[in-house]
Amino acid sequence: MPHLTIRTPKRxxxxxxxxxxxxxxxxxxxxxRSAIHxxxxxxxxxxxxxxxxxxxxxxxxxxxxxHRRSQRWERAGARGPIYLASVSARVVIDxxxxxxxxxxxxxxxxxxxxxxxxxxxxxxVSKRRIAAGDELTLDYAVSPDAVHVKCRCGAKNCxxxxxxSRKRRATRKSSPKRKRARRRMAKR
Numbered sequence: 001m002p003h004l005t006i007r008t009p010k011r012x013x014x015x016x017x018x019x020x021x022x023x024x025x026x027x028x029x030x031x032x033r034s035a036i037h038x039x040x041x042x043x044x045x046x047x048x049x050x051x052x053x054x055x056x057x058x059x060x061x062x063x064x065x066x067h068r069r070s071q072r073w074e075r076a077g078a079r080g081p082i083y084l085a086s087v088s089a090r091v092v093i094d095x096x097x098x099x100x101x102x103x104x105x106x107x108x109x110x111x112x113x114x115x116x117x118x119x120x121x122x123x124x125v126s127k128r129r130i131a132a133g134d135e136l137t138l139d140y141a142v143s144p145d146a147v148h149v150k151c152r153c154g155a156k157n158c159x160x161x162x163x164x165s166r167k168r169r170a171t172r173k174s175s176p177k178r179k180r181a182r183r184r185m186a187k188r
Contacts, residue, residue, distance in 0.1 A: 020101030025054040036106040040135045047130040054102045056085050056122040058095035066092040087122050107162045108137030110155035
């Protein structure tokens with residue numbers, strides 16, 4: 001599963017429109033107040049399982065620039081979200097600059113969309129059928145080494161933080177599928 005890095009330092013609000021830019025989605029999506037956190041993205045129509053719901057857009061920057069921006073944000077004493085999503089080992093998308101609204105998708109430990117990276121682009125794909133009126137949610141999968149941020153999703157399986165647990169992180173790296181792939185490569 002691709003790794004999405006969204007850090008939440010101190011406080012600051014950026015204005016957003018009440019819709020997601022239709023150029024980056026084929027579904028009717030709206031932006032409004034969320035019970036999870038601040039503002040969220042909601043389906044205005046039923047979305048089937050496996051559909052590309054919305055593309056995560058914004059300014060494409062290097063990892064070094066992403067680190068500089070987050071450090072500058074923290075030094076300024078700002079509070080609020082930083083919309084950084086990693087799409088490759090070198091490229092990060094900053095949704096705060098030129099984002100289409102997908103950066104407002106909130107975290108949940110029981111998400112209904114998952115990230116999909118293809119050719120330097122990042123899509124949110126529906127994990128299951130999403131009914132009209134449901135909020136789009138994503139597991140941010142923040143590193144267990146990052147500052148722990150409290151989760152407010154309210155899911156039955158909520159882990160209490162948006163960070164991955166060390167145990168889950170280790171499990172992800174040594175999944176049976178990866179083990180089989182390594183064995184096949186070793187035989188060649």
